[in-house]
Amino acid sequence: MKTRHVLVTGALLAFGLTAYGCETKNKPKKLAINQTEINLSDTPSSKTKNNTVKIALLLDTSNSMDGLINQAKAQLWDVVNNFTHAKCGNESRPELQIALYQYGKDNLSSSEGYVQQVLNFTDDLDEISEKLFSLSTNGGEEYCGKVIQTSLNQLDWGNNPDNLKMIFIAGNEPFDQGRTPFKEAASRAKKQDVIINTIFCGNYEQGIHGKWKEGALLANGDYMAIDHNRQVVHIETPYDNVIIQLNKKLNKTYISYGSLGSTKKEKQILQDSNAEALEEVVMVKRAISKSSRMYKNSDWDLVDASEEAEFDASKLKKKDLPQELQDKTNQEIEAYIAKKKAERQEIQNEINELNAKREVYIASQQNEENGELENAMISAIKKQAAKKNYRWE
Template sequence: MKKVNAILSLLFAALICSTTFGCEPKKKTKTIYAQALTEKPIANNTVKIALLLDTSNSMDGLINQAKAQLWDIVNKFTHAKCGNEAKPNLQIALYQYGNDALSSKEGYIQQVLNFSGDLDEISEKLFSLTTNGGEEYCGEVIQTSLKQLEWGNNQDNLKLIFIAGNEPFTQGKLNYEDAVTNAKEKDVIVNTIFCGNYEQGINSKWKKGATLTGGEYIAINHNKKIVHIDTPYDEVIIKLNSKLNTTYISYGSLGASKHKMQSTQDSNAMEMEEAVAVKRAVSKSSRLYKNKNWDLVDAADDASFDVSKVKKEELPKELKEKSSAEIKSYIKEKKTERVKIQNEIQELNKKRNAYIAKNQKENAKGELENAMLRAIKKQAAAKNYKWEE
């Protein structure tokens, strides 16, 4: 059995830190008004993170950590800023490797999710992961993610790989040094997390796999368990989350299935632990939870969207017989209601965070989290990221 049960807690802690710092420096355009030149920042920054997770043997603890810690990433990343201006987007890709259920011809590697900012979809894919024994080819999964994913060519953007496991980094036909060299050429930083003895990870090349790209090597105590703290605000936030769901107006071919997915992921979070459900609710009240491809309220935020162009058969039952003016009024009403609920959740979460900070024991988040935070800050220092709480 592989000793990897808790690495995702620290992996996601690293992601939290990394996503709150990476940024493309401001580009500028000149606009003439009354013969005066003004400069406007162009905001088009997306931090891209690929998670490469070993799903061999007894990895259920790893997967559970992934499900729980996703919302911590989002809730921290909500406050990220590019310099002093626009807030960047977050996209996550997911790979599993080292699982006997996967194709041997593909090196026991599978792309579970391409880069996506759809938080419900990311959660769904994490909950779909299962475990099985297999061969873990670190170099090959890194190379596969570099080939299959669209990383972009802008070297000012922050592009990260996090690979987690505990077998030698040298396994497989593809030399890991070739893979990480390719990553460096694409300006992708590879960070490695080894579950086990620090020196063992060094001897099995996990450290070298990271340092060749300027990444960080981390060895962790896999038995470290993070204890969630219940607060007086949790129950109220969960109730507000239920009200929040009623403000979504599904439409189009994706509407029904996506609305159901939203509810399913709420249930999945609650089944894990109430604190996880609370964190998800906070994420849903943030700027990063957008669903314009199936929700009329989010779609209407786009100035180019025209609700009159939506076919009647693609509207929900309560709107099929309404005029365009009536539909617009209904959308506006739901938008107002949503913003009010989201603001309430955010305010309650500030109180919740203060309560947790007061009652959390020292090092309750894991003994290496602070060290990882410093490491990721160092990586992203040149990317001009800041964050506000």
Template structure:
């Protein structure tokens, strides 16, 4: 009898210790800060996860500062994704959509809301649409623009995708006939997180329901000074990167009906970034050296990297003059040379940028803008829930 009692006590002791250990493990996990989360275990995906960001910008009279921040800080946000990884160590896709609201030039019957761009991974197109935005006084209906973005955009149903709305403005969140609560709760049901960015004081944003809009949808509420000028620090590496960007542009070979227009668009967006400030052009060049800058729709080098690429299906009359009349073998050789040249230039840009960042760190200078900081803070926190992490 004593023998059985002893065994029973031992089993109970083992069970108690094991249960306590498991409880402690769960407790530690639940209190792990987002910024300190470690790499998740390798995960198998049905398809590669995509980060989908819908940017809803107030373009009423007082929002020039917000629009300028969006134009200049787009590249900072894209560049941060170069360090993002999925649970299987691959890079997530990135798509950005753009809406404007609160502008008198927009149709009143649409609630002064306009889809400027559906989800796109084309960085030149996103940049072009941002630069096309202008401000004009109007009515800002937050519930309406969120509602329309839910209806019109192709969000998809992949549970591994990180789907986010960022809405920025400075008028009460309650304006308009569409109840914002209904809109944000609808977003939450679709696994879409709504983050609100109030352009003004934190308390005023709380009092005008911007915080409530975020909390209802499981998102982040942030307040920024949209008129704050970001102080960009010049470094000895800026001119080097600008020069390398010109070399990078020379590796693109246009083709198809879009080719001529799109290669001109690439140059135009370079020029517009430079017009804002040289540092903005530098950051755009860094984005162009990453895997997120892909132009397979109009660039023959990027197109040739696709598994289903068939040079025989390319209409030769749409190629640049230098390739017209060339044989397929000659074109393939030229493509291989340009591909190698591009990879070399991209590597040089990344190396120069690493030195640039080290220089800024040594100078203890922070170039982070208000909009960029707010968005990246929310993205990183919400990415952890989808097993995305930053290196």
């Protein structure tokens, strides 16, 4: 399909939801005795491992790429919110990790090929948002082969063949620039079971001429073209303001602790502000993400930490606790955490209920220009993913 005006949402969803590998329950083992096969039932230790989708996002930050960066900032939450509903097989919820690279900007190191790792693989959504908002553009040299090769060298892609490992690279210069041959980088990716998806920012045929499609096909990926300067279309709903107010209440249920606590909580608030500064609807989408399983902060929030199997309130150091809990007994601390947990669950439930109504409203307001193409893409993606044992609910 020749797609000239696809928002980054569609591109990211194509990558975030398309499933090329999915680890389900361990298959029954068979033991042959006297030419008779006996099925061995799973032992208690035979548990399904977490399915992990690893996505490395490689963004061209040279001149004229401001539109691309702005779309990525605005539509991160669309990716997360759609991914929330993914399931592998009948029970496993896949984990999502994102890494971020920028390439092609003048003030990046020339000795490194104008390539920089901005963020290693992480599931910290606030960190991902922060790094996206830190990006700026400037003129430079765009070497696609180099940035792909660098991401393959630096990132821990793991060896689990059932996990989905993907690069998607966006830019608007020929794909074959630089000293690192893109074919060599693509071959390396294929050997590591890493899929390369390419997004050309411009005319579809021009991207093909610039070898962006070839770069994708060499590593089992997909090629797309987008109008990166197109205004992101958001549909406002009657539920948006209520969700934004509920998000402010949601933030009050977080109990910061440890050396990271105060800094991480400040980052949470700052990324709310960044989202709202783009547009209120972006803040709504972020609030929905914060009410999902994808938003986890056990490294600095006591409510999320209490969900971990090894959590023990009696082992918390008083100096690591917020001021209001430092003179409390273990029982009082546990009661306080339980109270905040209940408050959070109630707020998240309310946000999710409002979002269900919001989605119905959006569906009724969409027209062919802002909805048909994206809906068709998502439908195709889910159909393809179903063949790999993914489903949505």
